[in-house]
Amino acid sequence: MEDNSHTSRRDFLTQSAKVAAIAGLVSRQGFSAEKCEHEKLEVVAGPTPKPIRPDQTIGLGIVGAGVRTGSLLGHILGQKNMVIKAVADPHEGNRNGLLNKLKKANIPTPDVYTGSEDYRDKLLARDDIQVVFLATPCYTHGKMYLDCFAAGKHFYGEKPMCIRVDEANALVEAQKKNPKVIAQIGFQRRASERYNKGIQAIRDGAIGKPLAGRAQWAMGRTYGLPSQGTRVWMGRARLSGDWMLEQACHTWDVLCWVAGEKTPVAISGMGNREVFKHMDPERDVTDYYIANLEFPDGLLVNYEHIWFVPPRDERRWSGVYERFAGLDGGIALDEGKIFPRNKKKKPVDLGGPSGGGQNAESMKAFFNCLRSGTKPPSGVENGRRATLTGLLVRKAVYEKRRVTMKELLG
Ligand SMILES: NC(=O)c1ccc[n+]([C@@H]2O[C@H](COP(=O)([O-])OP(=O)(O)OC[C@H]3O[C@@H](n4cnc5c(N)ncnc54)[C@H](O)[C@@H]3O)[C@@H](O)[C@H]2O)c1
Incomplete structure (x- = not known):
């Protein structure tokens, strides 16, 4: 177990510089907390996704290449008939970390997107991607998940579903407007x-x-x-x-x-x-x-x-x-x-x-729902209640x- 009590002043100053760099990254790349806080939410119905056949090869896009994606990767790769087509993450270190893991697992290198809005403008825009896995900081969830509905993509979006009341309501509305989208919110206990x-x-x-x-x-x-x-x-x-x-x-x-x-x-x-x-x-x-x-x-x-x-x-x-x-x-x-x-x-x-085994159950349930067109065990309604x-x-x-x-x- 990690001991937090030994951070020296020098470590602290180096860390402060890193924080400033990360904060700069967040705001420079146009997907800032301010933008998420003040941008008016739009609920766009989006195209109805085509049903996924039980034996169809699924094209998957990954948004966010950090710790959570790394820990679920084995469960994602364990799914049959699935190809990772693209990864979007502005952070070079995390992106490269994920690409290395894929390489070690002999997975063909996916396309890589580096801008903070590329997840939407490039990844969600692709016809060969039917399903998206998202694990990004909480303040991005509401907007990103609404964008998935607007693009007519099925998605597994990490918890919490969002961090504002209006986002929670908008996501419930988006699911109603595009009911064929399989939207599983990452509450693995469900x-x-x-x-x-x-x-x-x-x-x-x-x-x-x-x-x-x-x-x-x-x-x-x-x-x-x-x-x-x-x-x-x-x-x-x-x-x-x-x-x-x-x-x-x-x-x-x-x-x-x-x-x-x-x-x-x-x-x-x-x-x-x-x-x-x-x-x-x-x-x-x-x-x-x-x-x-x-x-x-x-x-x-x-x-x-x-x-x-x-x-x-x-x-x-x-x-x-x-x-x-x-x-x-x-x-x-x-x-x-x-x-x-x-x-x-x-x-x-x-x-x-x-604990850990529930992540495997959750990912398996998601892929079963995709192939059977059934309701996921955790969706926007319980996501809203938790928020x-x-x-x-x-x-x-x-x-x-x-x-x-x-x-x-x-
Ligand atoms: N279900 C669980 O048990 C569980 C466990 C851990 C984390 N989580 C959730 O997973 C999510 C991610 O957490 P984490 O620990 O991986 O954080 P992290 O910081 O390790 O990874 C987040 C990644 O998202 C990327 N990102 C930020 N903005 C982006 C954008 N605009 N486009 C694409 N990528 C972007 C960051 O660069 C970073 O690489 C959080 O919502 C967290 O709550 C869930």
Whole structure:
């Protein structure tokens, strides 16, 4: 596990220079946060994509060649009858890193686009690309995913779906206008056998009515530090949406799923944005916060997000989980375990792959949906609910008070 506490002043100054260079890159290339914030969103219906035959060779375009694309690459390459036609990313280092990985895997070198709007003007414009995989900073998602709908391309777009209410609404509208586009939002838990069985068990009454939830994202390392290359955007609330959007969106998606595909009605919270300031004065994300979420039908959830759990974690601070209790028992969705209150009944192990294996399940589900023309396990509707929940948690934490969904949507 990474230790963040040893950054020297010299490292810090070098890192600051790198951050400035990356910030310059973002604004120089015309796809700046400002542009994403102020540009009016347009929902263009776009051409209806042709159905993909079960044995057809799919032409794939990749947008964003960073860490996430690298970690999903094996699962992407594992799909049959698929050719990577093009890669778009303005960052030379990440681009070359991805091209090298493809070369090592004996994959023919795809076409390469280097401008920040090339993903749209060049990659999405190609007739031989039917499907796009996108893993770029959160502030770009809303616009890029709308562009996919407008180009009539199927896509797997990383989470969060977007970081603004109007983007979330526009994407739901775009899907309605172009219903044949298969748009899977990267919430891999939605494709997981373990989570699906757990949710079904809740619906079947395994724990009774879910009344109490406990969830956390707790680790002893953090992301978005200037030493972490392009990923410095994660340490900038404007670019990432803050952790309530960037990271905890996975948790909100699960909570809304458990609550019967409903968003919370109100949330209270508080947090600390100063935690890693000594390592990066520009950092403004909330590296520690707690929130209480009130769902309709009485479900209350207690959540903690922390990036500095102590080392040598004998007291079990760390972990990412979602747990629920009702009058008939409890369920740990992340572990796939049900604990009935009736002691005569044994705990149930739901099986299915854990964490990393869920990425494989998600990618496989996407390609199956493409070939069968069926609805993906995670789409724009649950993507919108997770975004709205994240925005409401952020509002509660920033304003240190109880805020309602009505206020957010006001
Ligand atoms: N589902 C998951 O579990 C999971 C895990 C990690 C990351 N993610 C998500 O994946 C996304 C990417 O994260 P990452 O860790 O790969 O970040 P990263 O910084 O490593 O990579 C992002 C890449 O996008 C590129 N990019 C930026 N603007 C672009 C543009 N206009 N056109 C093309 N490329 C552009 C950057 O140059 C960079 O190479 C984020 O949304 C993140 O939240 C999801």
